[in-house]
Amino acid sequence: MKALHIITGLGVGGAEQQLRLMLRHLPITCDVVTLTNPGPVADALTADGIRVTHLGMTGNRDLRALPRLVAHIRAGGYDLVHTHLYRACLYGRIAARIAGVHAVVATEHSLGDGQMEGRPLTPGVRALYLAGERLGHATVAVSPTVAERLRRWGVPRQRIHVVPNGIDPEALRYDPVARHRVRARYGLPPDSFVVGAVGRLVRGKRFDQLVTALRALPRDVRLLVVGAGPETTALRRTARRAGVADRVVLTGEARPLAPPALPGGSGASDTSGTAPAEVPALPALLSAMDVLASPSPQEAFGLAVLEALAAGLSVRYVDCPALDDLPPGAAGDAERLAPGAASFAAALGRLREAGPRERTVPPAVAHYAIGRSAERLAGVYASVVRS
Secondary structure (H helix, E strand, O other): OEEEEEEOOOOOOHHHHHHHHHHHHOOOEEEEEEOOOOOHHHHHHHHOOOEEEEOOOOOOOOOOHHHHHHHHHHHHOOOEEEEEOHHHHHHHHHHHHHHOOOEEEEEEOOEOOOEEOOEEOOHHHHHHHHHHHOOOOEEEEOOHHHHHHHHHHOOOHHHEEEOOOOEOOOOOOOOHHHHHHHHHHOOOOOOOEEEEEEOOOOHHHOOHHHHHHHOOOOOOEEEEEEEOOOOHHHHHHHHHHHOOHHHEEEEEOOEOOOOOOOOOOOOOOOOOOOOOOOOOEHHHHHHOOOEEEEOOOOOOOOHHHHHHHHOOOEEEEOOOHHHHOOOOOOOOOEEEOOOOHHHHHHHHHHHHHHOOOOOOOOHHHHHOEHHHHHHHHHHHHHHHHHO
C-alpha cells in the first residue's frame, strides 16, 4: 500500500509531530504534502527518509492549489489519502475524490466543544467541515472524547474510528545529564523547583495562569514554558506586570528529535545535545522539569501530559481526555485540578514542600505507546481500502 498524507503545515505542533512519529511506525510507504509552512518538521521528515512536497498555498482561499494537489495525487499513484488539520482535510478530500482515489481518511486532531485548532467554531466552519467529511470514507478521532464530539456534530458513528495519539516512551525517558545541561543553559539553579508547561502559546492554553500562580510561590520556583505562538509577547508582559519575569523562561519551539539510528550506523535519537542557537529537543526539556502543569480547560487528547508522564514527571492538569479513558491508578502522579491560578499555586506549592520524588513511569505510558496506535491506524487503512 502507498499512502499520501496531506497536512496544512509542518511547523512544530502536536499534530505535526504526531504525524512524524506515526510515519516512523506505519508498515507502508508514505509521502507527505504540506499545503503551507514547510517548517522544522518538514526538515525532520526529510531526515527520516520521507518525501515531502510543499504545495505553496498562500491562504485559505487559494483555489489554485486544488488542481496542483489533484495532479500530485494522480502522479503518485496512491492507494490511500490521509488528511490532517482543517484546511488540509477540506482541500485534500476534494482533491482525492477528483483524482479518483477510493480510500480517503482524515484525522481530527484538535476538536473541542467550542473551538477547533484554537479558533472559535462558527456555524459556517462547522457546515463546511461536515460537507467535506462526507467526501471521505473514515474519520479518525484521537480520543473517545473527540469521537463523541464528532457524533454530536452529525458524523455517522460507523465512519468514526478511535486511534489515540501515541508516544515513544524510550525517547522520552528521563536523562539526568540533559537535566543539568538544560538548567545551565537557561540559568535555572540546580536546586530550584521547575514547573514546566508545553504547548502552542495561544490564549486557550491559559499559560498566563501559571505566570500569575508564580507570584504566590517561593522565589526558588521557576517556570519553563516550551512552545511558540501569538501569545508570546502577552506572556512576557504578564510576567513583567506580576514581577516574576526573572523567574519565567520561554524557550520557543522544541527542536524535533533526530531520526533513529540506522542499522550499523552511529546516529541516535538526540535528547540532550544542542547547537548554540537551537532550542533543545523535548525529552531534554522535560528532564529539566520537576512537574508539568497543564491549565488548558479543553483538550482533544492531552499529549503533553502523556509525554511528561513518560519522563517520570508529576503532572497537574485541568483537562486530559487521554487519562479520562484509563482505569483509576493508571496515570501515576497525575492530578486533575480546578481551573485558575489559585488552584495551581496551591497544588504546586504542596509539591515543592513535599520535596524530590523518585521518577516512575505509570502504566498509561505503555498503553499509549506509538506502536499500538500505528497498528490500529494500519487496521483502519486496511478496512477502508477493502471497502
